[in-house]
Amino acid sequence: MLLKLKGGRVYDPANGVDGEIRDLYVRDGQIASTPAPDERIDREYDLGGRVVMAGAIDMHTHIGGGKMNIARAMLPEDHRADPVARTAITRASCGHAAPGTFATGYRYAEMGYTACFEPAILPVNARQAHLEMGDTPMVDKGGYVMLGSDDFLLRLMAAGEDQKLINDYVAWTLQATHCIGIKVVNPGGISAFKFNQRTMQLDEAHPFYGVTPRDILRVLSRAVHELGVPHPLHVHSSNLGVPGNVDTTLGTIRASEGLPIHLTHIQFHSYGTEGDRKFSSAAARVAEAVNSTPNASCDVGQVLFGQTVTASADSMSQQRNSGFANPPKYVVMDIECDAGCGVVPFKYRDRNFVNALQWAVGLEIFLLVNDPWRVFLTTDHPNGAPFTTYPHLIRLLMDRTFRNERLGLIHPDAQALTTVGSIDREYSLYEIAILTRAAPAKLLGLADLGHLAPGARADITVYRNDPDRERMFSAPEYVFKDGDVVVRDGKVVKVTWGRYHRVQPEYDHGIERRLKDHFDRYQTMRADHMRITPDEMHAFGHGADVVTHPCRR
Amino acid sequence: MPASPVIPEAVSNVACPFCGLVCDDLEVSTAAGRVTVQANGCALALAAFERGNSDGGTGPRIDGVPASLADAAATAARLLLGSRLPVIGGLATDVEGARAAGRLADRLGGVLDHMNSATFLRNTMVLQDSGWIATTLSEVRNRADLLIVAGGDVVSRFPRFFERCIANGDTLFGEGRTCDVIFLGPGVPAGSTIPGIVPTVIPCDVTQLAAAFGLLRALLAGRPVQAESAAGMPLATWRSLVERMKVARYGVMAWAAGDFPFPHAELTVQSLCELVKELNLEGRFSGLPLGGSDGDITADAVHLWQTGFGSRTSFGQGIPENDAYHHSTARLLARGEADVLVWISSLNEARTPPPTSIPTIVLGCTGMAFEREPAVFIPVGTPGLDHAGHLFRTDRVVALPLQQLRPSTLPSVADVLAAIHAALEES
């Protein structure tokens, strides 16, 4: 099967293509080079006037796993307001803040996304996360597995064990859980909360193990680097949401000691304490630090106004935030000497000073980080807003007039404290293609995603070139997944199951004896049962292919 | 049909599907196709694995007449195609069966309702209304220095709970742990003991526990208290209990919703959970909801992630509509609103379908006996015995792999539902 996508305006930053009129060819699910003149074209799509990009990649979205299912259980009223009806080819589900897995897949595809990465998989909960992602149709999936508050690691560190052993443990965890990266959340803090500690500073000793968050960041970023895992350590810093947390954030960037580090939902970590209300934007300082630290990258975690639910492994922070729950209900959990979680429904309001400033802080980050390859477009779904707000966010970035209109609607004191109105920058389509395609693929080590050169997967999104960028990015005309049209005019026309992406770094199997002993003595499941088998992955994913990406060493 | 893997004669690290703890450390022998628990089995597990050895021999039946699986599936499909509102009830199955049941309910516009919903919803309503602070089994095993059990004895429903989570000698944080155990209610049945545990029993009236939790909350907050007693126990008892709770380093309040079999029990659960939340303003305290038996947490988890709603969800209008009252199996049968019942019960042959006059399709354990022969009976394997599968544990966090332990020709629930689904598409 040979397809020709004729005459579209192509934005393919990975290959330096900036809006050139080009023909693309698709053969057997991949982008193909220009065929010989006598080859038969099976189907031609005339894309004159259309904008063509690779399928979009969301590198940080909470689409599956225990905390999202708790959020679903807590929010029947939210589901009822957004029912998703079955069709001849799609399943009934629900949408909005904590959507069902089916609706998640359909709606991502309908926005032109073809890959999603779940950023907070607890090792003990990995099986559930993969089951949920397996039931998420349309898109490719992958996950980052969490370490850093698990007693096994903290014990290794407290005992002064060699980095080599920690690397073995990190690699074992990646293999057992089929993940593509390592995440750390409030390093050591989730464990400290179990000892009734309520805050954790970067250089504060853990109440039992004595190690500090900085120590944890150092050994984990080193492990990721030495194992050759492409994705840098994915860091949710200490002090999420706390006024003045900018110092922690700048310290965290330095804590990797020059090794690659990714700071997630950095908006929630860019607050100062200036002004009458002791709450101010520190986005400029954070952006400057990112600009001057080539080994650092960030995703924003933009806040957009409306009802949502916050779901995080950061039980310490979520307990602190539980008083702001709206509606007033929350769940906080300690989990299996492994991690924790907290789920707090939240309504961001433009007339609330703090929420309004959070909105502005996110936009400042987007506009002040110079290198579009190191800042990623996320709302930390659903924590800042549901992923379905992405087209609106893209318009805020691309359209200064629209942005300033919106700015005029927020709390006046927040308007006065933000520089958003004074920044002229407007993102180009090329830059949007970097943020949502080329850069995530590069950061995760996905050689055949996020671009349109021959050999890439034929995950392609075709938009009408509408000056209203929100409308444009809401409903692509075509989405191709592995060469098949799966979305037409913003509606799913074919259901597929995507692929899984993972890494499988090598390790010394001696670590398994220690793990067995640890699990037998202290845990309530066997270490063997932590390991998800290839057969399980195959069954969970409705037969989806599992792709192992190489580690660099 | 399950594949026929080579099953070793001695299998270790076997996960047991017969209660919500899903203990995964059983040692089992399988010589000559006979499954015997050699170590780490509780009385429930021993009996259930043994039951599995005596069944077999029955095949599918249509109106009591032996039939092939294909014919039974085709007859089931025909009944379902003619149905206005089928109920897919029971749902005692593994993840794979729950996934298939969700797909079938979506296809047919039916209702999903687990056999334990009435109990299970006592907790769900609290999650939906106010939430909770909760913990999991390994945290209890390592951290708890005070365990309060509200309402029941735990051990009759979850026999190895104390052995695995309280009576362990060492923890991550030191050797020779101690954990005080307090029962609110009857405690363990007279004459029985829990090895290694000397509990304190506060023999209060379980139906009045909500009032007792209210009193404890008032005492905790230092509010003036008028009552001289609550739940049949004097104020002094509650006063000393709240002092004990306040000094716990890591307190745990466990309950099984099944131990609250009285109207509006969700309010008891809610007052318990609010008390636990308030204890966390100063210290650490966690709830431990105990459930998960008969696959109730498994079915709930799967249907939640697929559609946003767990048990008692109707797809009759093409969207998931959850209603704890209107979509109960008992009500739909009593009011004549359901016209076909699919009853799924693969974990315990005693859990038979409720009495009804509407056509019933049973996917059940082979030894299942009926008061009224169902229109279609398809014997299915038990996950973790006849075929592999997955089951969620009580804490909603850990999903454990179940393995096949004996040669079996019995199909899984997922297999049978897939066959019915295929027959639906053919007609």
Ligand SMILES: [Zn+2]
């Ligand atoms: Zn996140």
